[in-house]
Amino acid sequence: MTEKSNSPYLKAQRLEDVIAAIQVMGKYGYYKLSPEKWADRISGDINQSEHWKLVFSEHPEFFRYDSAREKVSLAWRRNxxxxxxxxxxxxxxxxxxxxxxxxxxxxxxxxxLTGDEVAILVNTAINLHARAIEHNKEYRWMSSPLFSLLGVALGAFLVWLGK
Structure with a gap:
């Protein structure tokens, strides 16, 4: 049986946040800033730094903290x-x-990053989001027949016990 996806891409507005972060972090002059400074750059609100810390930590496929865990950068740009x-x-x-x-x-x-490199990262995020949605659909498709079969089996067992 397929397990339900716990992908962070299934969170509300997560894809939009990842895309915004990739665009800003890929093109901004400095490659590495604190989450507070990235929050200001990306959303225009330094008070959203906790939100951005969560986004950065849940998407290591794109974002990396430095060894002191104080600054964040795009993994591609670090190279x-x-x-x-x-x-x-x-x-x-x-x-x-x-x-x-x-x-x-x-x-x-x-x-x-160049425009093409940013586009590659954005397309990767979109593909990961689509895969997470497809994975969830597989789970829902499998769960309905499974629960129906379990209900039938339980009903048959209860009828057999009643005899």
Whole structure:
């Protein structure tokens, strides 16, 4: 028998939240921020940080916390080198990066995702959402006949006991 899905994609407005987070986190100059700062960037409300913490933690297929569990980033973006100058909005060379002082290095992030990369992540989220819905449909389809059969068997057993 198929088990009912506990997918976080089945939560109300979850797909919309995941898509919004992917878009903002994929394109924003800095690749890693605290959940409070992401809440402000994504929804315009820093008070929604607990909601976004839950979204980030329930979707490790897209989002990762740093080792201190204080900042969050897109998993895909973490794989790029820190070579994006947020002030000039341009990629810098390794030599340019090495020549920067600590204050200037703090203004260097990982490259933003391209539009195609963001689209791939959004499509992945949509596909995962669709799979979760299909998985739930399978469960509902299996449960009705199963409960009907159990009811018939119980009724037959009770009739047999009554004889």
């Amino acid at each position: 790029y080198r820190k070579r994006y100058n947020v002030d000039s909005q341009a990629e810098i060379s390794f030599e340019e990066f090495k020549s920067l002082d600590d204050e200037q290095k703090a203004r260097v992030s990982r490259l933003p």
